[in-house]
Amino acid sequence: MMRGGLAHVAHGARRAARVASWALAGAIGLSLSGCMALDPSVQASAAALWPSKAEAAAPRLNPHFDYLRVTVQGQVLYLARGYTDTDPAGPVTVWYSSDREVLRLQRGRLAGLAGTPVAWTHVRGLAQAPVAWPGAESFSWQREVDHMPGYRWGLRDQLVVRAMAAPVDTALSGWSPQALQWAEEQDQAGRLPPARYAWVPGQPEPIYGEQCLHTDFCLTWQRWSARGAVPTPP
Numbered sequence: 001m002m003r004g005g006l007a008h009v010a011h012g013a014r015r016a017a018r019v020a021s022w023a024l025a026g027a028i029g030l031s032l033s034g035c036m037a038l039d040p041s042v043q044a045s046a047a048a049l050w051p052s053k054a055e056a057a058a059p060r061l062n063p064h065f066d067y068l069r070v071t072v073q074g075q076v077l078y079l080a081r082g083y084t085d086t087d088p089a090g091p092v093t094v095w096y097s098s099d100r101e102v103l104r105l106q107r108g109r110l111a112g113l114a115g116t117p118v119a120w121t122h123v124r125g126l127a128q129a130p131v132a133w134p135g136a137e138s139f140s141w142q143r144e145v146d147h148m149p150g151y152r153w154g155l156r157d158q159l160v161v162r163a164m165a166a167p168v169d170t171a172l173s174g175w176s177p178q179a180l181q182w183a184e185e186q187d188q189a190g191r192l193p194p195a196r197y198a199w200v201p202g203q204p205e206p207i208y209g210e211q212c213l214h215t216d217f218c219l220t221w222q223r224w225s226a227r228g229a230v231p232t233p234p
Contacts, residue, residue, distance in 0.1 A: 069223075106123075108209060118148070134183050139161045140159065144157075179234075196209070
């Protein structure tokens with residue numbers, strides 16, 4: 001399922017940075033509301049905290065930072081949280097790689113990605129997205145994204161969220177998939193493969209997610225710390 005790459009894009013990431021440099025700069029400074037500057041300690045320590053190239057074992061991570069464990073095409077890297085932005089729909093956490101790729105999460109879902117071969121520069125409609133595990137119910141909501149490359153603005157997806165059985169083909173680390181509660185988020189028009197999310201029972205937001213930005217560019221993310229998975233598996 002995983003194709004493309006964040007840290008493993010080499011020429012692709014640099015090409016994307018040239019094509020969409022304004023998008024990356026906009027994501028770094030950003031603009032939802034009440035935006036904060038990137039913590040200088042995060043920026044100055046980036047290269048030392050986690051590698052830009054994927055590796056099989058986790059690097060030595062600074063325990064003073066929060067992380068995401070991200071996979072693309074089987075490659076693993078770690079993004080550090082730079083700051084939390086404020087928005088009426090809920091907090092937006094902003095995460096950085098050492099190559100200054102920027103990933104944004106809101107309500108447990110991808111709210112933006114920049115500095116990569118495929119980017120979502122803006123995502124709208126997340127206030128409608130259910131945060132908690134849906135249980136026996138299903139929920140519908142509409143997402144609107146601005147997509148790069150190609151300057152494709154306002155792409156709309158009608159999404160339906162339903163609970164699902166624990167999958168076997170995940171990039172989850174530390175946790176057994178069967179220990180978590182899972183949901184699938186399906187695009188009704190079939191423009192993109194379904195997204196999947198996993199919750200620790202009783203937790204308000206998913207700790208793991210999978211999202212395709214294009215049919216051949218997908219990624220996963222998981223809450224992480226210097227000690228491993230967050231929260232710590234039993």
